[in-house]
Each structure stands twice: as structure tokens, then as C-alpha cells.
Amino acid sequence: MRDADPKPVRLTDYRPPDWLVDTVDLDVRLHPSVTTVIARLGMRPNPLGRHGSPIVLDGDELELKSITLNGTPLGGSAYAATPSSLTILAPPQAAVTLQIETVLDPSANTKLMGLYRSSGTYCTQCEAEGFRRITYFPDRPDVLAVYTTRIEAERDEAPVLLGNGNPVERGDVEGTTRHYAVWHDPWPKPCYLFALVGGRLDGISEPFVTATGKPVELGIYVEPGKADRASYAMDALKRSMRWDEEAFGCEYDLDVFNIVAVADFNMGAMENKGLNVFNDKYVLASPETATDTDYANIEAIIAHEYFHNWTGNRITCRDWFQLCLKEGLTVFRDQEFSSDQRSRPVKRIGDVRLLKSHQFAEDAGPLAHPVRPSTYREINNFYTATVYEKGAEVVRMLKTLLGEEGFRSGMDLYFDRHDGQAATVEDFLTCFSETNSVDLSQFALWYAQSGTPQVEVSGHWDADARSYRLDIRQTLPPTPGQPDKHAMLFPLALGLVGPDGKDMPLNPDDGTNTAGTVLLVSKPEQSFLFRDVPERPVPSINRGFSAPVKLNANLGTEDLTFLARHDSDPFNRFEAGQTLALHHLVSASGQSREGIRIDDPTALVEAMDASLNDASLDPAFVAQVLSVPSEGEVGREIGTDVDPDAIHAARRTLRHTLGEALRPTLERVYVQHAPTGTYSPDAISAGRRSLRNASLDLLACTGGEADIARALTHFETADNMTDRFFALSVLAHNAPDVREAALTAFHERFKDDPLVVDKWLALQAQIAEPGALDRVRELTRHPAFSMGNPNRVRALIGNFATANQTQFHRLDGAGHTFVADAVLELDSRNPQVAARLLGAFKSWRSLEPVRRASAERNLKRVADKRDLSPDVADIVARSLG
Ligand code: PHE
Numbered sequence: 112m113r114d115a116d117p118k119p120v121r122l123t124d125y126r127p128p129d130w131l132v133d134t135v136d137l138d139v140r141l142h143p144s145v146t147t148v149i150a151r152l153g154m155r156p157n158p159l160g161r162h163g164s165p166i167v168l169d170g171d172e173l174e175l176k177s178i179t180l181n182g183t184p185l186g187g188s189a190y191a192a193t194p195s196s197l198t199i200l201a202p203p204q205a206a207v208t209l210q211i212e213t214v215l216d217p218s219a220n221t222k223l224m225g226l227y228r229s230s231g232t233y234c235t236q237c238e239a240e241g242f243r244r245i246t247y248f249p250d251r252p253d254v255l256a257v258y259t260t261r262i263e264a265e266r267d268e269a270p271v272l273l274g275n276g277n278p279v280e281r282g283d284v285e286g287t288t289r290h291y292a293v294w295h296d297p298w299p300k301p302c303y304l305f306a307l308v309g310g311r312l313d314g315i316s317e318p319f320v321t322a323t324g325k326p327v328e329l330g331i332y333v334e335p336g337k338a339d340r341a342s343y344a345m346d347a348l349k350r351s352m353r354w355d356e357e358a359f360g361c362e363y364d365l366d367v368f369n370i371v372a373v374a375d376f377n378m379g380a381m382e383n384k385g386l387n388v389f390n391d392k393y394v395l396a397s398p399e400t401a402t403d404t405d406y407a408n409i410e411a412i413i414a415h416e417y418f419h420n421w422t423g424n425r426i427t428c429r430d431w432f433q434l435c436l437k438e439g440l441t442v443f444r445d446q447e448f449s450s451d452q453r454s455r456p457v458k459r460i461g462d463v464r465l466l467k468s469h470q471f472a473e474d475a476g477p478l479a480h481p482v483r484p485s486t487y488r489e490i491n492n493f494y495t496a497t498v499y500e501k502g503a504e505v506v507r508m509l510k511t512l513l514g515e516e517g518f519r520s521g522m523d524l525y526f527d528r529h530d531g532q533a534a535t536v537e538d539f540l541t542c543f544s545e546t547n548s549v550d551l552s553q554f555a556l557w558y559a560q561s562g563t564p565q566v567e568v569s570g571h572w573d574a575d576a577r578s579y580r581l582d583i584r585q586t587l588p589p590t591p592g593q594p595d596k597h598a599m600l601f602p603l604a605l606g607l608v609g610p611d612g613k614d615m616p617l618n619p620d621d622g623t624n625t626a627g628t629v630l631l632v633s634k635p636e637q638s639f640l641f642r643d644v645p646e647r648p649v650p651s652i653n654r655g656f657s658a659p660v661k662l663n664a665n666l667g668t669e670d671l672t673f674l675a676r677h678d679s680d681p682f683n684r685f686e687a688g689q690t691l692a693l694h695h696l697v698s699a700s701g702q703s704r705e706g707i708r709i710d711d712p713t714a715l716v717e718a719m720d721a722s723l724n725d726a727s728l729d730p731a732f733v734a735q736v737l738s739v740p741s742e743g744e745v746g747r748e749i750g751t752d753v754d755p756d757a758i759h760a761a762r763r764t765l766r767h768t769l770g771e772a773l774r775p776t777l778e779r780v781y782v783q784h785a786p787t788g789t790y791s792p793d794a795i796s797a798g799r800r801s802l803r804n805a806s807l808d809l810l811a812c813t814g815g816e817a818d819i820a821r822a823l824t825h826f827e828t829a830d831n832m833t834d835r836f837f838a839l840s841v842l843a844h845n846a847p848d849v850r851e852a853a854l855t856a857f858h859e860r861f862k863d864d865p866l867v868v869d870k871w872l873a874l875q876a877q878i879a880e881p882g883a884l885d886r887v888r889e890l891t892r893h894p895a896f897s898m899g900n901p902n903r904v905r906a907l908i909g910n911f912a913t914a915n916q917t918q919f920h921r922l923d924g925a926g927h928t929f930v931a932d933a934v935l936e937l938d939s940r941n942p943q944v945a946a947r948l949l950g951a952f953k954s955w956r957s958l959e960p961v962r963r964a965s966a967e968r969n970l971k972r973v974a975d976k977r978d979l980s981p982d983v984a985d986i987v988a989r990s991l992g
Pocket residue numbers: 236238239377378379380381382415416438494
């Protein structure tokens with residue numbers, strides 16, 4: 112067991128390792144309950160470390176069998192071993208070979224960290240600190256070694272044996288029923304990138320030739336019988352590889368690249384060198400079982416993990432505080448890839464929606480932390496929206512500030528200078544300041560200061576002087592551990608839209624700090640002056656969401672409606688409608704604060720109608736326009752004493768109103784976008800489906816008989832999962848009378864497919880009615896459900912806690928109690944999944960008093976439990992802190 116209240120790790124305490132590992136030779140003899148690992152480590156003292164120090168290795172639940180140093184067995188007084196560490200007390204201060212034999216039980220590993228079994232397949236997960244569950248090792252990312260791995264298993268049980276790097280040898284173990292394979296990875300890597308897989312798997316393979324003509328064999332391995340569902344992932348992989356060559360000059364560097372899909376996985380996927388391991392949800396797809404969103408996620412995550420080969424693997428992180436160095440940058444890269452493969456504006460809208468719903472919520476609550484935290488108790492809890500999504504926004508701002516070429520020159524230098532190293536955020540930024548000759552010290556605050564900047568803008572047109580002035584004020588609210596903040600530097604993309612709806616030329620006054628149409632904001636208060644502005648413009652601010660800030664542009668209904676119809680920037684055109692809807696929802700939920708009041712939704716209706724009738728617009732974009740801000744976003748706008756029921760009611764009423772008011776247009780759009788030909792997951796076809804389905808949904812929100820009948824027909828006649836599942840959710844949310852029959856029919860049809868059953872579980876968890884909690888409780892006893900599988904837990908309990916605000920935050924507290932109970936039950940089995948689920952309480956302080964008290968009671972109940980995992984202990988302490 113690990114200490115439940117470990118000392119916090121601090122960035123400022125970083126010291127280089129005392130011992131380095133140059134080579135790792137592993138011999139892993141797989142067995143369901145007694146797997147033997149023999150590790151031969153070629154080590155030497157680090158010239159940068161403390162001379163004369165012992166060799167201290169990390170472990171976690173390990174059992175030591177034997178140990179030799181330079182070939183000689185070590186006596187009991189020469190070392191100290193516990194399940195969580197191994198110390199060689201007085202090693203020679205020279206290169207040594209340490210050989211360690213340990214045993215472990217993969218079948219008993221329910222944490223899914225280290226070596227475990229998923230549906231009988233042996234697989235590993237080592238990030239962040241899982242390698243120490245396989246063998247004793249200096250488990251830190253700045254120890255880079257060359258690995259050779261021999262994997263041995265029963266031939267029947269594990270005919271497929273995969274490792275990092277290139278295959279070098281395979282054969283039978285003579286006189287036994289066992290066989291082996293040897294893999295060698297020539298690229299030095301930290302141990303968190305180690306992986307092996309052994310199992311009975313089906314696979315598909317395809318050749319790829321890199322830009323410089325090197326052949327690579329690509330493989331995707333899945334559970335037997337599912338190989339036909341891996342072809343989209345394979346296609347996405349090939350497109351990712353080509354894109355990285357073209358966009359960043361990054362070429363693949365091994366003879367093989369393998370992906371394995373497993374059913375039990377804590378996260379989305381893992382970028383192990385040459386052997387990515389995936390949650391099968393992000394590999395398997397067929398038109399009958401996967402939605403358009405699933406296809407888009409598969410494409411993005413395949414790309415993400417592949418892109419890590421350079422940003423993460425060839426250049427890794429010095430320590431875990433630098434996590435955003437690989438994650439923020441790689442998310443930025445996968446976003447760019449998807450933007451190039453699909454519609455850039457629609458991708459941007461989706462990314463910003465995700466940022467607001469997850470990251471802004473995190474930044475506004477007790478779990479707020481900087482993109483690069485300065486202290487942690489449990490690193491697993493820092494794989495967050497802040498590190499990933501806000502981290503990507505920071506890289507995006509860097510690109511906006513430096514321009515395409517300036518950004519690329521910095522990236523080129525980064526790849527060149529730090530290849531083979533474990534780097535820091537400072538190393539990264541230095542590359543950009545050098546190639547662009549700029550000082551990025553103020554910009555670097557984005558990595559250090561937590562919280563979402565609030566940006567207040569007001570515009571003043573001077574008719575006589577024919578000038579326009581923008582006054583900008585930025586504030587950064589206090590966050591845990593950071594009461595006072597400094598002003599940030601950020602790019603604010605701007606347009607001044609004239610009365611004809613066209614952008615006016617921008618003539619910044621001398622001394623106004625702009626780069627083209629981008630304002631460089633760096634002071635707490637700053638004004639920008641523009642000359643030759645003959646008419647009153649409407650300002651379009653933060654175009655493309657150029658900075659991840661909470662903007663208040665002080666625009667009235669008329670100006671917002673105007674932007675919603677005319678803004679040449681698609682993001683801000685979308686955003687103007689969202690702001691209209693948000694203001695309306697805040698006042699309609701009866702919780703309006705001063706200044707914001709749009710009681711009458713007519714302007715919103717008209718703006719939506721205009722978009723629906725504008726044939727020049729991309730259907731996928733119009734579908735986004737039709738979808739009003741989430742309950743969570745409305746709650747954050749209200750800020751304090753939030754009543755989820757009032758917000759839900761306001762949102763429901765608004766959607767009903769929209770459905771009625773837009774009826775003729777929606778009915779026409781629904782018919783116009785009927786499917787033509789067979790299903791294809793491409794962005795254009797998906798966009799047509801999304802608009803048609805958004806129309807179906809708004810119409811059904813009215814509860815009209817014909818509208819429900821339309822949804823039922825849509826459900827029954829669908830030839831793909833996108834349409835079938837969308838219609839099912841429309842029915843589940845709007846048609847209590849047909850709901851049960853439709854859910855039963857769906858389950859009957861797909862009951863043998865766990866990933867589809869997850870959709871069925873998730874949907875039921877989201878029904879915003881008082882019966883939802885009983886239904887979810889009942890479903891935890893359904894044979895398809897298991898507390899041992901993270902996907903099942905997230906589908907049912909996770910969705911209840913994060914996507915059903917009224918029922919999770921029930922006034923009687925039963926929703927909170929249920930989720931807290933689930934966290935406690937899960938904690939002994941899988942702490943990472945438990946801790947993530949507990950994160951659903953993160954906005955508890957903004958609730959009205961009764962719900963706030965119930966959340967607090969339940970958090971305290973969790974905190975009081977004995978023997979909490981470090982993961983849950985950390986989240987609960989920070990949540991209450
Ligand atoms: N590094 C993985 C990714 O972002 C995420 C991950 C973290 C997976 C920890 C497993 C464990 O792609």
C-alpha cells in the first residue's frame with residue numbers, strides 16, 4: 112500500500128537523477144497469476160547527480176525474488192527492499208549491471224496500471240507511474256534508456272506478442288507449450304512509454320512509405336471477430352502520418368507501428384513507443400455501431416497518439432510538472448489535423464465548446480490549477496482539461512502571436528535542439544523567443560497563473576473625429592493558492608463590422624499595439640484607437656476565440672443579432688447567437704444579475720431563422736448555431752446560488768419556443784437533408800446529418816404528436832448508428848410514452864455489443880426526470896454493467912454525475928449520496944476512475960445553499976473514509992479546501 116497522505120511533490124525541488132539507466136533488458140514470462148519479470152539494468156552514476164549516492168528504485172506492490180549486481184548475488188545487508196522501493200545501499204561508483212527478478216499477478220490488477228489483463232489479453236499501462244508495478248526502476252521521465260524486451264507466453268493463450276520498437280526474433284521454447292518474441296527499441300525512452308501486449312487477437316495490417324521512402328508496416332490488433340471494424344482507424348493513422356510530415360516535417364522512425372485496442376482502459380489511449388494501446392471505444396467503428404462523433408473522435412485520438420511520437424516520445428518531459436509540454440502541444444497538433452481534414456470553423460466551435468464546458472468549469476472551482484502546476488500530491492489527477500485543452504490554447508496563442516512562419520521556425524528549432532531529451536516548458540518557449548527575437552516572459556504567465564481571465568471591452572465611436580476607441584480591461588480572479596495575479600499577454604483578434612455587414616479596414620492609430628487585425632493586450636487596462644472610421648461599427652472581438660478568456664463585450668441585443676447574421680468570422684457569428692441565448696437563459700431562469708436581461712427570445716429566433724435559410728452556410732455550422740448553451744454554461748454565467756432546476760426549465764422552455772417559432776423552416780430543412788445513398792462518415796455527410804437531426808430535435812422539443820411520430824420513424828428507419836441513436840435520445844428526452852419501447856428495442860438489437868450498450872446506459876443516465884436515479888441504480892445491477900470496466904462506469908455513473916445536472920444535484924441530496932457511494936466503492940478497485948468520478952463535484956460551491964450543503968456533506972463523508980487512495984484523497988481534500 113502507498114501512503115494515503117504523501118508529501119506534495121514540488122517543481123522547485125527538482126534534482127537530476129543520481130543514477131542513469133542506459134539499457135534495459137527485460138525478460139517477461141507471462142502467466143495469469145504469477146508473471147515473472149527479470150530486468151537487467153545497465154546503470155551508471157549521473158555526472159550531474161550527487162556523487163556517492165545509493166541506487167534508489169521505485170516499486171509498487173512488487174515482490175522481489177532475487178537480485179544480482181555485476182553478476183554476483185547480493186546479500187541481505189547490501190540492499191533494502193519493500194513493495195514500494197528497492198535501495199542498493201553502497202554501490203560502486205561506476206557503471207554496473209543490476210539484475211532484478213520480481214513476480215506479479217496480472218489477473219489481480221484491477222487498477223489497470225502496470226501489467227494487467229483485459230478480457231484475457233495481457234497488456235500494460237505505464238504512464239504516469241505504472242512501470243514501477245512491473246519492475247523496480249527509477250520511475251521518472253528524465254531517465255532515458257534503450258529497451259530490449261523478451262516476452263514469453265503459452266502459445267495458445269497469447270499467440271500475438273508485441274513490444275516497443277522493432278521485432279528482432281521469435282520462436283518456440285523447446286520442449287514446452289510456450290513461445291517467445293524479442294523486440295528492440297533503438298530510441299532511448301522514459302519507462303512510462305514502455306508497453307507489451309500478449310493475447311489472442313485479430314489484426315489488420317497495411318504498408319506505409321515515409322516521405323524519405325522508408326517502408327513501415329502498420330498493424331491494428333483487436334478482439335477476435337472485430338477486425339472489420341478497424342479499417343477507419345487504419346485510414347486515420349495513414350492520414351495522420353502523412354499530415355505530420357507535411358505540417359511539421361515529422362517522419363516516423365521505426366519499421367513497424369502497432370495499435371492494440373483493449374476493452375478495459377482507464378483513459379482514451381496511450382502513446383507507447385511504436386505500440387499504442389487504445390481504449391477500444393477509440394478504434395472500433397462501423398456505420399451500424401458508431402456515430403459520426405465516434406468516427407471524429409477516433410480520427411482525432413489516433414492522430415493524437417501518433418503525433419506524440421515526436422511531441423512526447425522523441426522529445427519527452429523532464430518531470431511530470433511539464434506534462435502540458437507534450438499534452439497541450441499534442442492536442443494543438445491533433446486539433447490542427449482535424450481542422451485540415453474537416454471543416455476548420457466547425458472544429459473550432461466544437462473545441463471551444465469543450466474548453467468552456469470542461470476547462471472553464473475547472474478554472475472556476477476548487478480544482479483550478481495552472482497549465483503547469485507547481486505542486487501535486489497525485490500526478491494521475493493532473494490529466495485535466497487545463498493541462499490538455501487550455502495547454503493547447505496556449506500553443507495556439509503562441510502561433511497567433513508569432514504567425515505561421517514564426518511558429519514553424521520555433522517548432523523546427525525545438526525538434527532539432529531537444530530531440531532525444533527530456534525538456535521543460537522553458538526549453539520550448541526559448542526556441543520561439545530565439546527564432547523570433549521576442550521576449551516571451553509575460554506570455555509565460557499562461558503556464559503559471561490559473562483561472563480564466565475576464566476581459567471587459569467597451570467601444571466608443573467618435574463621429575466628429577471619425578475614430579473608434581476600444582477600452583479593454585483584464586482581470587484574473589483569485590484561484591486556490593493564487594490570491595493575486597499579474598496581467599496577461601494575449602492576442603485579441605478583432606474586426607470592425609460596418610453597417611453593410613462588411614469588415615471595415617482597420618487603421619490602428621500610431622502607437623496602438625497590433626499585428627494586423629490582432630490586438631496585443633498586455634496591461635490591466637488598455638485602449639486601442641482606430642482612424643478613418645466613418646460610420647459606427649459593431650466590434651467583433653476575440654475572433655476565432657483567439658484567447659481563452661471570458662469576454663464581456665457589452666453588446667446589446669441589436670448588435671449581437673447583427674453579428675449573428677453578418678460576422679465574416681464564423682466563430683464569432685456562432686458566438687453572437689450563443690451570447691444572445693445565454694443572456695436570455697440567465698434572465699429566464701430568474702437569476703439574472705444586473706445588466707444582463709434579454710427576456711424576449713425573438714431576436715434569437717430571427718437570427719437562427721436567418722442562418723437556417725442561408726444556403727451558403729455549411730450545414731454542420733448551422734447545426735451548431737441551433738444548439739443553445741449547456742446548463743453548465745448558464746450556471747457559470749450565473750456564478751453563485753445556482754439552481755439547476757430553474758436553468759433546466761428555462762432551457763427547455765427556450766427550446767420549445769425555438770421549435771414552434773422555427774417550425775416551417777425546420778420541417779423544410781429536415782426534408783431537404785434526407786440521406787442520399789449509403790452512409791459515409793465524411794465531414795460533409797456528417798454535417799448534413801447533424802443539421803437534420805438538430806431540426807428533428809428542436810421540433811420534438813415541442814412535444815407535438817407529429818413531431819414525436821417523425822422521431823419514431825427516424826429511429827425505426829435509420830440505417831446507421833448516428834441517426835438511430837440520435838432519434839432514440841430525442842424520444843428518451845421528449846416522449847415518455849414511447850421511450851421504454853424504443854429503449855428496449857435498441858437494447859435487444861445491440862445487447863451483445865458493449866460499446867453500443869454504453870450509449871444505451873449513458874442515455875438513460877441523462878434523462879432529466881426524478882425517476883433517473885432509480886433507473887441508474889437499477890442499471891448498476893444489469894448484467895451488462897460492471898464496476899470493473901471504466902467505460903461502463905463512465906457511461907452510467909459518470910454521465911449521471913456530469914450530464915444530468917438536475918438529477919445529480921437533486922434537492923433531497925440523493926444524487927450526491929449515490930455518486931459519493933459509487934466513488935467509495937470504486938476506490939478500492941480502481942482509484943483513478945474513482946477520483947475522476949469524484950471530480951463531478953467540482954462546481955459544488957456555486958450551488959444554492961440546500962444543494963451546496965448536501966454536496967459538502969457527501970464530500971466530507973468521502974474525506975472521512977479510512978484508507979482512501981491517494982487519488983481520491985487528493986481530489987476530496989482540494990474540493991473541500
Ligand atoms: N498520454 C495519454 C494521452 O494523452 C493519456 C494517458 C495518460 C493514458 C495516463 C493513460 C494513462 O494520449
